[in-house]
Amino acid sequence: MEQKECDFSPMKAELKEHLQKLIADMQQSLERLDNESQCLLGRFEQIRREFAYIESTAASYYLNCYLSSFTDKYLDISIGVQHLSQRRHGALIVIQRNDGLDSLITPGIPVGAMLTYSLMESIFFPGSPMHDGAVLIRANQIVSAANVLPLASVFVGEEKLGTRHRAALGLTERSDALVIVVSEETGKASFALNGKLYPLSTGGTM
Template sequence: MSNHLSEIFNPEYWLGFFSENLSTWDIIVNVLDIVVVWFLIYKLFQLVRGTKAVQLIKGVAVFIGIRILAELIGLHTLSWLMNQIITYGVIAAIVIFQPEVRRGLEHLGRSSFFKPTKKEEREDEQMILAFDKAIQYMSKRKIGALVTIQRHTGLDEYIETGIDLDADITGELLINIFIPNTPLHDGAVIVKNGKLAVASAYLPLSDSMLIPKEFGTRHRAAVGISEVSDALTFVVSEETGGVSLTLNNDFLHDLTREEYLKIMRRELIPDERSVKGRKSLWQAFIDGVRGGK
């Protein structure tokens, strides 16, 4: 396996794909081979974008870069060391990140090259309308709320801290959960696979100094979960009734009904834009949410 890796990182190996001794057909096949490999790498980055696995891939890229540089310069000992790390590091990474690998493969299995069905779109829209009903009720009465919607990154470690619900998503249930002085009102509700998975869950608090001081623990928890996952989280402030959203470390606060609904539909209802790549929450906001474009 080490010999194969050495060939991959050897520039002469790649130049051989376009050797003058090859026929036109062989060159076409080699070009197609390279294009397919880069397409698979691109799809891999799309799959892990916004997840903790991105940090792992960055680390692997650093080792590969050092390996190529060592080969070009002629640092044989360093090159050999990088070979060993890359060879056995792949096996170690699979063992260490087994839950993430499993979730990634499950997500890949659920992926489709076709547009989502009308049934899926209706279910997502019904979920958003349930959120909207609860937000409107709680915002007017200044009832604090914190709801996190799991997307690609698994939230099992945080789900385990909550109280099991496994309930259908309705506005009425969300309102009842967050009524002050009830057993479940303190903590976060986590939504998983179209269900209210748990209530009263604990989320990681952000240490960011960029969060304005007027925002409390709920908002720091919302930003905190956005720093470690791609979950979409909404918060209703018990002081002002203001509505905030967090996603991928973006924090938008004091949103109007039209603004948060537009972002929720953009992020939670799959469509053709998911193939082209989504903008960040902040980019989506400045590109027209405030202006209603």
């Protein structure tokens, strides 16, 4: 698929706005540091929350940039991930990019259907015969479901990972694939690329 220029202006504008606010808050904290009567611990906690929000918003922005070059259905993926996250339906979604994945993935159930968010959500509905394992997306199609991915190590740093996150990292350590994970325990969504995990914002359109 032809490489596209990344242009998600509203999301970029929001990211700039929050970064500017964070810079202003940090500057204000720096000025207040000389005032010994004011404790800044609560303000640091607020800055930490702002930074976490900015990180997840930035991850959503770049995720759409990465996806738009390889599928025209990135909005369907975004909507589907939001719904899965809200319902706490665990999911593992592989988007193939340049590298072939046949030698890395244990094949599951062929699907061969045009990608829609409703189809993706139905695959990961709890109790569905295809909800375990990963969906493989190539261009605008769901190629297969219930695929098994290679696993990374149990820990990243001091954090113990669940099977879905280990699978996401395991595949992205070995290929340029992008893998989206939704945790059924927390509903939190993230994506893996080049062996690293990034949290996603699912409060609105990603």
